[in-house]
Amino acid sequence: xxxxxxxxxxxxxxxxxxxxxxxxxxxxxxxxxxxxxxxxxxxxxxxxxxxxxxxxxxxxxxxxxxxxxxxxxxxxxxxxxxxxxxxxxxxxxxxxxxxxxxxxxxxxxxxxxxxxxxxxxxxxxxxxxxxxxxxxxxxxxxxxxxxxxxxxxxxxxxxxxxxxxxxxxxxxxxxxxxxxxxxxxxxxxxxxxxxxxxxxxxxxxxxxxxxxxxxxxxxxxxxxxxxxxxxxxxxxxxxxxxxxxxxxxxxxxxxxxxxxxxxxxxxxxxxxxxxxxxxxxxxxxxxxxxxxxxxxxxxxxxxxxxxxxxxxxxxxxxxxxxxxxxxxxxxxxxxxxxxxxxxxxxxxxxxxxxxxxxxxxxxxxxx
Numbered sequence: 001x002x003x004x005x006x007x008x009x010x011x012x013x014x015x016x017x018x019x020x021x022x023x024x025x026x027x028x029x030x031x032x033x034x035x036x037x038x039x040x041x042x043x044x045x046x047x048x049x050x051x052x053x054x055x056x057x058x059x060x061x062x063x064x065x066x067x068x069x070x071x072x073x074x075x076x077x078x079x080x081x082x083x084x085x086x087x088x089x090x091x092x093x094x095x096x097x098x099x100x101x102x103x104x105x106x107x108x109x110x111x112x113x114x115x116x117x118x119x120x121x122x123x124x125x126x127x128x129x130x131x132x133x134x135x136x137x138x139x140x141x142x143x144x145x146x147x148x149x150x151x152x153x154x155x156x157x158x159x160x161x162x163x164x165x166x167x168x169x170x171x172x173x174x175x176x177x178x179x180x181x182x183x184x185x186x187x188x189x190x191x192x193x194x195x196x197x198x199x200x201x202x203x204x205x206x207x208x209x210x211x212x213x214x215x216x217x218x219x220x221x222x223x224x225x226x227x228x229x230x231x232x233x234x235x236x237x238x239x240x241x242x243x244x245x246x247x248x249x250x251x252x253x254x255x256x257x258x259x260x261x262x263x264x265x266x267x268x269x270x271x272x273x274x275x276x277x278x279x280x281x282x283x284x285x286x287x288x289x290x291x292x293x294x295x296x297x298x299x300x301x302x303x304x305x306x307x308x309x310x311x312x313x314x315x316x317x318x319x320x321x322x323x324x325x326x327x328x329x330x331x332x333x334x335x336x337x338x339x340x341x342x343x344x345x346x347x348x349x350x351x352x353x354x355x356x357x358x359x360x361x362x363x364x365x366x367x
Contacts, residue, residue: 043312043357047345048304050363051287051336056329057277060216062207066227066270069202069258070167073193074102076160081184083160085176085194092174096165096197103163103194105182113154120147169199172268189269203266204240205257205274214253216278217242223257224275227266235259235266237274279324286329291342292322293350302350306341310359315343317352 076083084106090096124147127140173196175187186192205225209217223237241256257274259266293300299322302315320335336342341361343350350356 043355044346044350045359046343046347046350046356047359048341048343048361049288049291050306050361051285051332051338051340051342052363053283053338054286054329055280055282056284056286056324056326056331057280058324058326060213060276060278062209062274062276064205064207064257064272064274066203066205066259066266066272067268068172068198068200069204070169071172071196071198071268072166073173073191074163074165074195074197075184075193076105076163076182078184082181084181085178087178088174088176088194090171090174090195092171094171095169096171097168098165100165101162102165102171102197105161105163107161113150117147117150117154120150123147163194165197167197167199169197172196172198172200198268200264200267201261203259203261203268205237205259205272207255207257207274208250208252209255211246211251211253214242214246214255217255217276221276224277225257225259226273226275227270229270230265233265239276281324281331284323285332285336285338287332287336287342288344289325289328289330290344291347292320292330293317293347301336302343302347303336304341304343304356304358306339306361309361310357312355312357314352314355315347315350317350 086104086106088103090102096102120143123143127135127143131137131140173187173189173191174194175191175196176182176194182194184192187196189196217239219239219242221239223239225235225237226233227235237257237259239255240258241254243253243255246253287301291301293302298319300317300319303318304313304315318335321333323331323333325331343356343358344362346356
């Protein structure tokens with residue numbers, strides 16, 4: 001019985017050993033085949049552009065906040081601080097016309113002012129009659145000064161009861177509600193008043209300009225305005241104001257850019273970037289600035305033969321002479337012909353022996 005079991009066990013062990021040996025042999029063959037297969041060559045992907053004739057400009061770049069060219073805060077006179085708002089007749093976004101009543105204030109302070117003015121007027125009349133008859137010139141002047149000041153304050157309060165629109169426009173801010181007390185505190189946008197109104201057809205951007213840039217600006221100079229919220233739109237503007245003097249501490253000056261807002265896309269408070277061209281060259285041969293490669297004290301570009309992309313090739317290093325340089329383009333004076341294809345990406349460390357895969361070549365048609 002034991003002999004039969006032993007034979008069975010030995011048989012199973014032999015079968016297992018044969019299966020393991022066969023599997024190892026197959027794996028070894030696979031590994032040898034993998035080692036024998038050639039490794040796939042990795043090529044550097046690059047992009048290029050065609051040298052074309054275009055207009056290029058040297059520009060100054062600024063940023064700032066958009067505001068309405070004409071805006072104002074609607075507020076009572078300082079004498080009315082502490083007065084209660086009786087009623088506000090408009091809300092944010094309402095169109096208003098010149099002379100329209102916007103706010104009515106309570107007239108309690110006006111009544112008090114009238115009582116005080118009546119008493120001071122009586123004192124002034126009495127002092128005038130007694131002038132030189134027991135009343136000194138100094139006493140007379142004191143009463144007259146108080147009476148004149150009271151008259152001015154009373155007139156201010158009278159004008160502060162009904163607040164009217166000084167021009168036609170749109171309500172862009174409302175800072176109080178009916179029944180609240182006006183204390184002369186700034187609103188959420190920094191304006192001091194009960195309301196703000198503005199004309200939205202024309203916008204302005206105030207720029208802080210350095211001393212170096214200041215000398216390159218002139219009145220009426222064109223400007224291009226771009227906003228992140230409208231990435232595909234450029235708004236035309238012009239310089240409408242330049243400060244006649246610089247700040248002595250910061251060495252900066254203010255300049256204003258006026259923009260037409262015919263479509264009412266622009267709103268006060270939007271952030272904008274401004275580009276002002278100070279020098280423009282027309283129809284000159286140029287390539288993207290990223291195509292330039294500096295080696296030592298010389299400037300080069302890498303060129304390839306233009307053909308449908310993608311394709312594999314090796315680049316050629318060409319020395320060039322440049323003219324005007326901008327952030328976007330470089331003027332080429334010597335070294336390239338029109339329609340030559342130059343590399344614009346992954347070109348800094350290339351050599352003429354580097355095999356590359358050109359994935360795209362821009363025709364350079366857009367300015």
